[in-house]
Amino acid sequence: MRTLALTGSEPLALKGHARQATRSLAYVFAGLALSVLCLIALPTALLGGATALRRLLELERTLANRLLAARIPALRPVMLDERIDRRDVAFLASRLPLYAFAAALCAIPAALLVVLLMYSVEGFAGSSRYFGPWSLGPPVGFVLLLFSVPALVLLAATLIACCSQLVLLTRHALTSRVSTGVAVREALAERLRDRTLAIAYWLPERELFVDEHGHAVELPSGDSGRAWTAVEHGGRRVAAIIHDAELEARPELVEAAAAGAVLALGNEQLKAALRARLEELRASRKRIVEASIDARKRLERDLHDGAQQQLVSLSVDLQLLQTRITDAPTLELLETSRAKLAEALADLR
Numbered sequence: 001m002r003t004l005a006l007t008g009s010e011p012l013a014l015k016g017h018a019r020q021a022t023r024s025l026a027y028v029f030a031g032l033a034l035s036v037l038c039l040i041a042l043p044t045a046l047l048g049g050a051t052a053l054r055r056l057l058e059l060e061r062t063l064a065n066r067l068l069a070a071r072i073p074a075l076r077p078v079m080l081d082e083r084i085d086r087r088d089v090a091f092l093a094s095r096l097p098l099y100a101f102a103a104a105l106c107a108i109p110a111a112l113l114v115v116l117l118m119y120s121v122e123g124f125a126g127s128s129r130y131f132g133p134w135s136l137g138p139p140v141g142f143v144l145l146l147f148s149v150p151a152l153v154l155l156a157a158t159l160i161a162c163c164s165q166l167v168l169l170t171r172h173a174l175t176s177r178v179s180t181g182v183a184v185r186e187a188l189a190e191r192l193r194d195r196t197l198a199i200a201y202w203l204p205e206r207e208l209f210v211d212e213h214g215h216a217v218e219l220p221s222g223d224s225g226r227a228w229t230a231v232e233h234g235g236r237r238v239a240a241i242i243h244d245a246e247l248e249a250r251p252e253l254v255e256a257a258a259a260g261a262v263l264a265l266g267n268e269q270l271k272a273a274l275r276a277r278l279e280e281l282r283a284s285r286k287r288i289v290e291a292s293i294d295a296r297k298r299l300e301r302d303l304h305d306g307a308q309q310q311l312v313s314l315s316v317d318l319q320l321l322q323t324r325i326t327d328a329p330t331l332e333l334l335e336t337s338r339a340k341l342a343e344a345l346a347d348l349r
Contacts, residue, residue, distance in 0.1 A: 021156035214275030
């Protein structure tokens, strides 16, 4: 969590607090609108499965990151045939009551501020109304204007506190849906200020780089506008950080970021190696299935063009021979042979 420092040029960090309070106010209103939208779309999303629910969760993540810089990493992709998680449904369904409660809390100091400002304006205007036992006038209006300042501070503090808790709940709820490999890449991209940053993991047994999904990665060449920096740990290559070529002018920055994430990159290297083996196994099984299908088709073609054609030809010859023979026992034998040949052809087909 970012802390606000007290400096001599900005004693109370008023600009920072005002900016944060403004963003918090926008977050509450946008969160209310998004929660209503999610609640309306939730039944349809349940029919759409885990993918549709993940899109709604991604909207919540984007809102927190854009308005309050929550830095919640991208969510992991939905796995094939993944079931709907009840926690996702509960999280989305609870957003509207939580945002409504936060808005109600913020409405209390907001209403107090509005009332004080209204009476203050009436006091400066010389109204004949009374504020309690005091007649409204410029002195009372000035005092009420002074009291509106702490009301404004209370409103800002309430907004910041409520939104901080909402962001903490959102981060906690979405943490289990975050891909660790994506989280490492997001952290390095944030630190190096390069949103196009990518990570390739080294597989020593295959002597190639792969991404977090286990797919082979080709490192950029010198004229592509991209560059890469090797990450080593204990004398062995772990990964390569693919970044903007402009960062080559500041290699110490990339090396420092890589050194801080070397342990996480080591862990991700093991996972990438496992995923690469799984991908290789899937490809091997696919090749075996395709080879068996090709062999079956080839055998079917050989049988159709070879043995089946010969048996059909033999059946025709027996039929012609049967028309030329008049001996009854021989005709019966030929009929039996043709019947057996017909059964053989049916079995072959």
